[in-house]
Amino acid sequence: MPDRSETVVSRFAPSPTGLLHLGHAYSAMLAYDAAHAAGGRFVLRIEDIDSGRCRAEFVDALEQDLAWLGLDWERPVRRQSEHMDDYRAALDRLQAMDLLYPCFLSRRELDAALSAPHFRAMRGPEGPAVVDADRLLPAAERAARMAAGEPYALRLRMAAALALAGPLTWQDEGHGTQAADPAAFGDVVLARKDIPTSYHLAVTVDDALQGITLVVRGEDLFQATHVHRLLQALLGLPTPRYRHHRLLTDSEGRRYAKRDRALTLRALREAGRTPADVRAIVGL
Ligand code: GLU
Numbered sequence: 001m002p003d004r005s006e007t008v009v010s011r012f013a014p015s016p017t018g019l020l021h022l023g024h025a026y027s028a029m030l031a032y033d034a035a036h037a038a039g040g041r042f043v044l045r046i047e048d049i050d051s052g053r054c055r056a057e058f059v060d061a062l063e064q065d066l067a068w069l070g071l072d073w074e075r076p077v078r079r080q081s082e083h084m085d086d087y088r089a090a091l092d093r094l095q096a097m098d099l100l101y102p103c104f105l106s107r108r109e110l111d112a113a114l115s116a117p118h119f120r121a122m123r124g125p126e127g128p129a130v131v132d133a134d135r136l137l138p139a140a141e142r143a144a145r146m147a148a149g150e151p152y153a154l155r156l157r158m159a160a161a162l163a164l165a166g167p168l169t170w171q172d173e174g175h176g177t178q179a180a181d182p183a184a185f186g187d188v189v190l191a192r193k194d195i196p197t198s199y200h201l202a203v204t205v206d207d208a209l210q211g212i213t214l215v216v217r218g219e220d221l222f223q224a225t226h227v228h229r230l231l232q233a234l235l236g237l238p239t240p241r242y243r244h245h246r247l248l249t250d251s252e253g254r255r256y257a258k259r260d261r262a263l264t265l266r267a268l269r270e271a272g273r274t275p276a277d278v279r280a281i282v283g284l
Contacts, residue, residue: 008040010214012066012073013203015047016058019264020065023218023248023256026282030245031216032071033284043210044073048081049195049202065265069275078210080202087197090205090235091154091190099161099234100190101134102152104145110136122186125223129186131158154191158183165233170225173243180229188227204228208237219244220255248282 010031014024035042044066048054059079066073094100105113113136114128122129133155134142146152168180182188190201207215207228215225222244232239247255256263268278 006213008035008038008214009043009211010035010040010216011043011045011207011210011212012071013045013047013206013217014062015050015053016055016062017050017053018058019261019266020062021256021260021263021265022268022278022282024062025065025069025265025278026248026284027216027218027245028066028071029069029279029282029284030243031214034214034216034243040213042071042073043212044077045206045210046077046079046081047199047202048079049084049197049199051081052194054081061266065269068265068269069278078206080197080206083206084196086205086209087191087202090201090231091197093235094156094190095154097164097234099157099164100154101157101187102142102146103130103133103155103187103189104142104150104152105133105136122184124184124186126185126188129184130155131186133187151193153189153193155187156190158185158187161230161234165230168229168233170229170239171241172222172225173241175244178225180226182226182230184223185227190231200224200227200231204231204235204237207240208232208235212240214243215240216243216245218247220247 012024012028012031014020020028032042034040044063046059048059063077091100110128110130110133113133114130122131137145162183169177170180172178188200190198192198203224225242225244229239231237249255250260250263261267265278
């Protein structure tokens with residue numbers, strides 16, 4: 001039995017691709033409040049593996065915004081871009097279990113292959129779900145592409161992984177016990193062509209390394225938890241509890257996005273709003 005008195009460790013894990021908006025504030029404050037109420041710890045993690053989209057200035061800005069909101073967090077802050085070795089080690093482990101294969105195909109090549117009548121194409125939560133993509137290229141062409149140093153992604157052999165892991169569940173606050181069913185993702189990409197890891201792998205490894213016991217994040221990431229639960233099982237990592245919160249919407253019912261400049265925490269602060277105002281707006 002898990003120790004129910006264990007410390008709550010929650011986290012906020014933004015990608016520094018823009019200024020934080022009210023939706024981020026809601027997520028961060030929910031996570032912070034949950035840890036605080038339980039006498040636990042709150043961790044900030046910078047998810048900056050995508051160096052083409054992430055900017056240092058947004059890291060500074062988000063730390064200022066969170067501090068303005070009255071949150072504090074443990075230091076040093078983990079930045080994913082500084083820990084590629086940890087993700088490599090996880091990939092090595094999966095590779096040693098024969099659960100990965102290289103995929104050279106571009107999105108265009110994959111789309112073409114998936115529309116072929118003999119191919120078992122599925123639509124997954126992240127677009128086309130690919131199964132056995134390594135069979136789409138003749139072995140000789142794969143070898144030639146590899147010899148030419150062409151970049152490739154690493155995909156998880158989903159069917160083999162599921163067979164190895166067996167039935168899995170996670171505890172989702174508000175939704176109860178969930179059966180993990182990541183098959184719809186197909187052979188999910190765990191290392192991208194351009195980045196030697198993926199969101200799914202990095203987030204799973206980091207939640208374990210940082211001792212996270214409660215993952216608070218938007219319900220847009222609910223589906224991703226199916227994949228994360230499987231990766232935890234394959235890598236022998238503990239499973240946190242999850243709370244997937246509703247997504248805040250603007251007055252027209254649209255999800256907050258980086259385009260909504262007026263709803264950034266910076267703009268609200270400059271307009272004279274207080275952290276208490278922000279709490280009231282998001283209903284906390
Ligand atoms: N970095 C992700 C984002 O900014 C969140 C990841 C997570 O909470 O698991 O959307």
